[in-house]
Amino acid sequence: MSFLDKAKEFAAKHDKQVDQVLEKVGDEVDKRTGHKYTTHIDKGVDEAQKRTGEGDTRA
Template sequence: MSFLDKAKEFADKHDKQVDQVLEKIGDEADKRTNQKYSSQIDRGVDEAQKRTGEGDTYQP
C-alpha cells in the first residue's frame, strides 16, 4: 500500500478530525493574510472538506 493510499484511508476513517484540521488551517491562512482572501480560503476549505471521507462534517 502506497503512502497516498494510506493517507486516503486515514482521511476516510477520520473525516471529522480531518475537516477540523482543514478548518484550522483555513483560519490560520485567513489570519496571516489579514482576511484579504477570506472568500477564496473559505471556498478552498469547503472543497477540500467535501473531498475527504463523507464530506464536510465540521460544525463550528
C-alpha cells in the same frame, strides 16, 4: 499500499478530525493574509472537506 492510499484511508476513517484541522488551517491562513482572501480560503477549505472521507461533517 502507497502513501497516497494510506492518506486517503486515514482521512476516510477520521473525517471529523480532518475537517477540524482543515478549518483551523484555513483560519490561520486567513489571519496571516490579513483577511484579504477570506472568500477564496473558505471555498478552498470547503472543497477540501468535501474531498476527505465521506464529505464535510461541519454543521
